[in-house]
Amino acid sequence: MARIALLPAGSVSHEAAVHLLGDKHELVHYKLISDVFTSTANGDTDYSVIPIENTIEGSVNLHMDWLVHEVDLPIQAEWVYPSIQNIVGRKQEIQGDWTTVKRVLSHPVAMAQCTQFLRKYLPHAEQEHVSSTSEAIRMVKNHSEEGWVAIGTRLGAATHQLDVLEPNVTDHDNNFTRFILVGQSPVTSAVESAAKTTMLVTLPEDFPGALHQVLAAFSWRRINLSRIESRPTKRQLGSYYFYIDVELSLDSILLPSAIEEIEALGCQVRVLGSYPSYSSKSWALEQPHNLEV
Amino acid sequence: MARIALLPAGSVSHEAAVHLLGDKHELVHYKLISDVFTSTANGDTDYSVIPIENTIEGSVNLHMDWLVHEVDLPIQAEWVYPSIQNIVGRKQEIQGDWTTVKRVLSHPVAMAQCTQFLRKYLPHAEQEHVSSTSEAIRMVKNHSEEGWVAIGTRLGAATHQLDVLEPNVTDHDNNFTRFILVGQSPVTSAVESAAKTTMLVTLPEDFPGALHQVLAAFSWRRINLSRIESRPTKRQLGSYYFYIDVELSLDSILLPSAIEEIEALGCQVRVLGSYPSYSSKSWALEQPHNLEV
Incomplete structure (x- = not known):
């Protein structure tokens, strides 16, 4: 059993963590992603669950920057999880009649993802923005008799003993959040995964074509990049480093020679x-994956 | 006089907009960044102010995706503005005595940026996360006599007739947010600026080395890239496009031939x-820039 640090109970991070890891681990919830990281860096927990792409749970770039500047924790796994938002409230109060809803609470981005449903069924309801979807559900719990509902996860509803009044109210079905698991020990799994390596490449100076030369080292070896992103180094303006993801393990022969x-x-x-990268295709959403950590 | 759409009064966006544009324009505030975009797309406003890097005001990737998928608004200017957070409250209640503070409210990321100050001076105070720094200040206004303070902008304090109890409590001085101004008409300015062009490049298929060939077109012309970022197309998994910023105007001879x-x-x-890119060096922070729009 491992101790896993993550954002609050009922968050998308929580749903995604249970999906990857099953329910046999001790989950330790923190309000701030910085506290999540810190707990694993200090050894209070074994792993951190960090949302890193398409996320409504904080700033993606900030999370990657923490990984680079503040802590030294290797990435041990990556997986994607759908951002499915639901209308959460108390069935006995709302009784299937949307006109009784007075107020909708959620994180601003989660609310923006459900614009069509809100326009069609809840145009009369007041919209209130709070800091997270789990906070929205927590607040609705104490005000459900006043016609409050939240937009949040199914697990958030279960956590606070509330009902899913309408499932999956997001405008688009293709909202996936990418998560990483960081910690000191590698993980093992019987489930099919792709190999991935994430590197930080700092160019010697800001000269035209430097990046082109770096990519040539991958290109002539036919190593496929799945992500490239430039970020300011924060040391000086106009100085950049690059996150590069390649679809290859560091154990392969090609990658170490490219790095050299x-x-x-x-x-x-x-x-x-x-680390292993688990795509949404390689496992059923209904079934937790029970990764060995 | 132009009509400028932006996030709520007292937000970092608001401070940054006043800094770039001065006070001669009509500012129209919206709660959601999607409503900011929409108002300009519909012609209700002339320009939108959009935070796009290092931001505490929503998801950066999401903002760029909106620009690509939801609206067709060209970028007309870019500038950076420091994320300076302050302790905001009512002087007569707190009286310079931090032990009287019972609760600190702010956006989770803004709060995380002020960890050192909070640990040193306000370890006893309860921390509450709300959806934005301007919302935090708005809430403190009604509860200042209960020992509530907010972390937020100087302009936010002024907007709600509150005091800056402690200026600049952020841990690091190098927190800058990058903003873009989008709209149909170009802007003019006497202030020195660098030329920049932002492109979206979609590769024909996911083959190794395709990106390398794209960068070669810039490299042999000695065109400098200032940003490159891969993003999933959302059409299919593993299909990517790239944001590429180059430090050159589309009016130059080199760039159109590279694109060809x-x-x-x-x-x-x-x-x-x-568009013109205004660096933090080219103008004094104390003085609004009064860009002609």
């Missing part, structure tokens, strides 16, 4: 993790 | 804007 070549160009390369 | 070459490779190129 990039370092020979005068670049610094820091490997942030070499 | 990239299109000849089978890529789609969409120019999201070719």
Whole structure:
């Protein structure tokens, strides 16, 4: 059994963590993503669950920057989980009649993802923005008799003993959030996964074509990049580093030689993790994955 | 005089907008960034102010995706503004005695940026997360006699007739937010600026080395990239497009020929804007810039 640090009970992070890890681990919830990271860095927990793409739970760039500047925790796994939002409240109060709803609470981005449903069924309801979907559900629990409902996760509803009044009210079905699991020990799993390595490449100086030379090292080896992103180094304006994800394990022969070549160009390369990546296709959403950690 | 759509009064967006545009325009505030975009797309306003990097005001990727998928508004200017957070409250209640503070309200990310100050001076105070720094200040206004304070902007304090109890309590000085101004008409300015062009490049298929070929078109012309970022197209998993910023105007000779070459490779190129970029060095923070729009 591992101790897993993550955002509050009922958050998308919580649903995604249960989905990857099953229910056999001890989940330790924190309000702030910085506290999540810190607990694992200090050894209070074994792993952190961090939303890193398409997320309504904080700033993506900030999370990656923490991983680079504040803590030294390798990425051990990656997975995607759908952002499914639901109308959450108390069935006995609302009774299937949307006109009785006075107020809808949620995180601003979650609310923006459900614009069509809100326009069609709840145009009369007042919209109130709170800091997270789990906070919205927590607040609705104490005010359900006043016609309050929340937009949030199914697990959030269960956590606070509320009902899902309408499932999946998001405008688009293709909202996925990407999560990473960071910690000191590798994970194992019987489920099919793709290999992935995340690197931080700092160019020696800001000269035209430097990035092109770095990518050539991958290109002629036919190594596929699945993400590239430039970020300011914060040391000086106009100085950048790059996150690069490649679809290859560090154990392969090709990748270490590509890294050597990039370092020979005068670049610094820091490997942030070499890990299994679980796609949404490789496992059923209904079934927790029970990753061994 | 132009009509400018932006996030609520007292937000970082508001401070940054006043800084770029001065006070001669009509500012129209919206709670949601989607409503900001929509108002300009519908012609209700002339420009939108959109935070796009290092932001505590919503999801950066989401804002860029809106620009690509939901509206067709060219970028007309870009500027950076420091994220300076302050302790905001009512001086007569707190009287310079931090032990009288019972509760600190702010956006979770703004609060995380002020960890050191909070640990040192307000360890006894309860922390409450709300949806934005301006909302935090609005709430403190009605509860200042109960020992509530907010973390937020100087302009937010002024907007709600509250005092800055302690200026600049952020842990690091190098927190800048990047903003863009989107709308149909170009802007003019006497202030020194750099030229920038933002493009969306979609690769013909997911083959290794395609991105490398795209970058070669910039590299041999010695065109400098200032940002590159891959994003899923949302059409299918594993299909990507790239945001690319180059430090060159579309009026230059080099850039259109680079774009032609990239299109000849089978890529789609969409120019999201070719515009002046104002760095933090080119103008004093104390003085509004009064951009002509």
